[in-house]
Amino acid sequence: MKNAEISRLFQEMADMLEFLGDNPFRIRAYRQAARVLADLETPIEDLARQGPNTLEGIPGIGPDLAAKIQEYLQSGKIAAHEELARKVPAGVLEVMRIPGVGPKTAQLLWSRLGVDSLAKLRAALESKRVLELPRFGEKKRLRLLENLALAQSATQRRPLGSVLWRVRELLAAIRGLPQVEQAECCGSVRRYKETVGDLDFLVATRQGEQVLARFTQLPGIADVEAVGENRATVFLEDGLQVDLKIVPPESWGSGLQYLTGSKAHSIRLRKLALEQGLKLNEYGVWKGEKRIAGRDEESVYAALGLPFIPPPLREDWGEIEAAQAGRLPKLVELKDIRGDLQVHSTWSDGKNTLLELAQAAKALGYAYLAVTDHSQSLRIAHGVRVQQMKQRIREIREINERTGAKPYLLAGAEVEILEDGSLDYPDEVLKELEIVLVAIHSHFGQDEKTETRRILKALENPYVHILSHPTCRLIGQRKGIEADWQKVFSRAKSLGKAVEIDGHYDRLDLPDVRARQAGEMGVMISLGSDAHQIDHLRFMDLAVGTAQRAWLGPLQILNTKSLEELLGWLEGVRES
DNA sequence: GCCGTTTTCGGCCCGACTGTTTTCAGTCG
Numbered sequence: 001m002k003n004a005e006i007s008r009l010f011q012e013m014a015d016m017l018e019f020l021g022d023n024p025f026r027i028r029a030y031r032q033a034a035r036v037l038a039d040l041e042t043p044i045e046d047l048a049r050q051g052p053n054t055l056e057g058i059p060g061i062g063p064d065l066a067a068k069i070q071e072y073l074q075s076g077k078i079a080a081h082e083e084l085a086r087k088v089p090a091g092v093l094e095v096m097r098i099p100g101v102g103p104k105t106a107q108l109l110w111s112r113l114g115v116d117s118l119a120k121l122r123a124a125l126e127s128k129r130v131l132e133l134p135r136f137g138e139k140k141r142l143r144l145l146e147n148l149a150l151a152q153s154a155t156q157r158r159p160l161g162s163v164l165w166r167v168r169e170l171l172a173a174i175r176g177l178p179q180v181e182q183a184e185c186c187g188s189v190r191r192y193k194e195t196v197g198d199l200d201f202l203v204a205t206r207q208g209e210q211v212l213a214r215f216t217q218l219p220g221i222a223d224v225e226a227v228g229e230n231r232a233t234v235f236l237e238d239g240l241q242v243d244l245k246i247v248p249p250e251s252w253g254s255g256l257q258y259l260t261g262s263k264a265h266s267i268r269l270r271k272l273a274l275e276q277g278l279k280l281n282e283y284g285v286w287k288g289e290k291r292i293a294g295r296d297e298e299s300v301y302a303a304l305g306l307p308f309i310p311p312p313l314r315e316d317w318g319e320i321e322a323a324q325a326g327r328l329p330k331l332v333e334l335k336d337i338r339g340d341l342q343v344h345s346t347w348s349d350g351k352n353t354l355l356e357l358a359q360a361a362k363a364l365g366y367a368y369l370a371v372t373d374h375s376q377s378l379r380i381a382h383g384v385r386v387q388q389m390k391q392r393i394r395e396i397r398e399i400n401e402r403t404g405a406k407p408y409l410l411a412g413a414e415v416e417i418l419e420d421g422s423l424d425y426p427d428e429v430l431k432e433l434e435i436v437l438v439a440i441h442s443h444f445g446q447d448e449k450t451e452t453r454r455i456l457k458a459l460e461n462p463y464v465h466i467l468s469h470p471t472c473r474l475i476g477q478r479k480g481i482e483a484d485w486q487k488v489f490s491r492a493k494s495l496g497k498a499v500e501i502d503g504h505y506d507r508l509d510l511p512d513v514r515a516r517q518a519g520e521m522g523v524m525i526s527l528g529s530d531a532h533q534i535d536h537l538r539f540m541d542l543a544v545g546t547a548q549r550a551w552l553g554p555l556q557i558l559n560t561k562s563l564e565e566l567l568g569w570l571e572g573v574r575e576s
Numbered sequence: 577g578c579c580g581t582t583t584t585c586g587g588c589c590c591g592a593c594t595g596t597t598t599t600c601a602g603t604c605g
Binding site for chain 1: 577578579587588589590591592593594595596597601602603604605
């Protein structure tokens with residue numbers, strides 16, 4: 001799939017055109033096309049095969065860019081990209097990525113001081129030669145030096161789950177400030193996007209300046225980048241950027257909408273407003289000078305003739321059209337979840353005993369919990385040996401008796417899919433288990449055909465219920481395996497089996513786009529926290545958020561079923 | 577460069593903050 005490659009080339013072309021001072025709307029067109037390509041679920045080469053009209057049918061792709069995509073697919077390059085690369089020194093693009101350096105500054109630094117790398121930028125800043133440039137003073141010099149250091153340490157987007165505890169802490173601190181009427185964390189966190197670039201907090205208050213002054217003093221804040229009347233930008237000790245935006249209480253809803261984004265979604269809304277003779281900004285929906293909505297988010301959408309669109313859908317992935325047509329999905333919510341279908345105990349690599357897990361699950365109000373310890377060949381995780389299995393199942397039953405099966409522990413396993421697609425337990429063991437997950441933890445490097453065959457073989461074992469963390473990607477660390485997902489999902493569908501969204505913070509696997517594809521094909525989706533200790537059970541929240549981003553409703557999710565329904569489903573899989 | 581039940585040409589989302597200015601350019605979200 002070449003979508004990401006072409007998207008990156010268009011992005012670079014936009015950067016280079018910007019550096020050269022080209023038409024800003026042309027630049028925007030390249031960025032828009034880059035975004036659309038990156039979000040596309042279908043391989044662009046499949047669409048290209050259906051003829052030129054199909055490519056031009058993609059919003060944001062016109063005749064020119066369609067031709068460039070074809071050119072890349074045929075020749076592996078885009079002549080216009082190479083043409084631009086000849087005019088723009090390679091290192092200039094990374095200089096432009098330093099916060100505070102835009103195209104104009106980069107152009108100035110390059111043409112006057114020959115800056116075409118981060119090393120030369122540092123030298124120019126440290127030697128103070130930059131002060132010769134127009135609109136360049138000492139403050140700006142120091143700020144850029146600081147940003148350069150920060151950029152080189154921590155500007156990567158991080159997994160959502162790795163910042164959530166920080167979000168809760170900060171939100172509590174902000175809500176605790178005097179004069180704060182309402183506060184929320186917005187941005188990609190509120191949309192449950194799998195990675196987070198920065199944190200965006202919104203506060204409703206009439207005393208913005210006082211709130212901002214206190215906010216910048218909160219513990220853990222290492223550096224204050226900017227503070228005005230209405231917003232502040234700070235950095236935490238680990239380099240994470242945090243923005244806080246102030247709106248008056250009557251603008252709380254429009255402020256939420258604005259700060260939650262996504263940018264693409266907001267731009268669509270603003271255009272929609274203009275078409276209706278209205279204006280949308282963070283302070284409200286306006287008819288001339290008069291604010292006609294903004295107190296809450298529902299009113300903002302209503303003023304534009306739309307039902308409320310839940311934040312996880314706000315990506316311009318068709319949610320606005322669906323809203324206009326009255327076809328927004330009813331999304332699964334955390335409160336619909338009756339149990340967790342992937343957890344690990346001390347029988348393998350988990351930190352808590354079966355009993356502790358049962359008690360923690362009870363506190364969450366779960367009706368059931370599938371204990372899915374690793375199978376024997378996963379030595380690193382102390383996989384359960386065949387000869388231990390009888391004893392383990394006996395202990396699970398004992399605990400069910402002790403607790404009155406509240407919650408009911410299902411005897412399960414996360415069974416290794418071996419290199420050739422065979423499973424790590426013999427069928428005699430599998431059939432003793434009430435729920436069988438299968439997963440890949442090794443031999444990731446196989447080609448797409450081999451990997452697909454491997455997964456299908458595992459799925460076809462009659463005792464298997466669920467394909468766990470299917471792509472095996474680790475966010476920011478491992479790309480994941482190549483497989484023909486269309487084939488995998490279609491086989492899962494015909495076998496009546498489920499695929500999982502693993503909510504563990506570094507997995508979120510299936511990813512949103514793939515989960516949406518599976519859901520559209522009618523495959524049952526199972527949610528698991530993949531908890532290895534009791535406080536990881538809350539990763540279910542991330543699994544649900546990802547399911548929402550995949551447009552999934554409660555009926556498509558296996559663990560919204562009651563215990564009886566679930567047991568019936570599990571048996572049904574084996575009978576068919 | 578894209579797009580169009582107002583348009584095939586003339587538009588293209590909107591506002592805040594900083595630093596260096598003396599009214600605003602550049603950058604960012």
